[in-house]
Amino acid sequence: MTNIEKINSKLNENFAEKGFRLTAPRKAVLSILSQNMNHPTVEEIYLQVHENYPSIGMMTVYRTLDLLVEWGVVHKFDFSEGKARYELIDHPDGIGHHHHLICHNCKKIINYTDFIDEEFKFITKLEKQLSKKHKFQITKHIIEFYGVCDSCVINN
Amino acid sequence: MTNIEKINSKLNENFAEKGFRLTAPRKAVLSILSQNMNHPTVEEIYLQVHENYPSIGMMTVYRTLDLLVEWGVVHKFDFSEGKARYELIDHPDGIGHHHHLICHNCKKIINYTDFIDEEFKFITKLEKQLSKKHKFQITKHIIEFYGVCDSCVINN
DNA sequence: GTTATATTGATAATGGTTATCATTAACATA
């Protein structure tokens, strides 16, 4: 089962069961996301969709992204820029589960998978212990590293 | 050296060297922060300062917080609520270095220090490895767990 | 084709944060 198939089966679950409709604007947003590995903003997605689908409105992009997040198909990120960024979870050209290094200076976002298994093991254990101790059902973790990237160090 | 002394020495560094001034509004903001352990927003800080200092403007609170963050006295947090939250780093009644559990439902923020040494050791090692591999100078990490708190589980 | 309703997109509103700028206050110097 390829990633695209996984996405489609997830989508079909929702369309079939909950009476949602697979419309042209939604297909267009999804298509753009599967062509991008660079954590685009709503506006960036809107502009790209707009090229092939000039009638689409910004609101539809917002709403479609909300749905895709709700359905577990897309991750929404907040890197404290004052605007959200999005990423397809099971990306066809993707690297799978990963975290990010974010450059404070140029806002570049580096995906990393190094030591991700070790990291995941540690986090899972930690979550289990914290969850028990604080009677808190953990549904999501955020691990991010901020700093200065290679080229920004050089140019200063 | 108590925490308050630590803060004051940090402040004095900046005031002495860089020509900054220790004004009444700044003292008021700092005082409110040292009386609060609950990650207040700008508005919450403003309202509390306003009680003892009715002439203060919102802008001064924003600017003072920016400075305190720049000087390494205060942490600025973004829990994706659309507004920032602040916390004194070396809080007089504080628990020291800690991370957070955030309830999606009621927005409650739980400080935890459990396993924090283990966590810190793991993160430090990870940072060193990632830093080398990706030629990225890490200055800050974010580790947060989101989920549903005890009382929100019960009330649903 | 008709119907019920999910979806769309133009537009206005919201709300936290920033920018501006004239006024005020703090500190150094005499």
Next chain:
DNA sequence: TATGTTAATGATAACCATTATCAATATAAC
């Protein structure tokens, strides 16, 4: 203590991502 320099303040307007609204449209079931 008075004076001059400049940092700090606060009222106000602007900014900008996101949300709310609602009439028009598209979709899928019958």
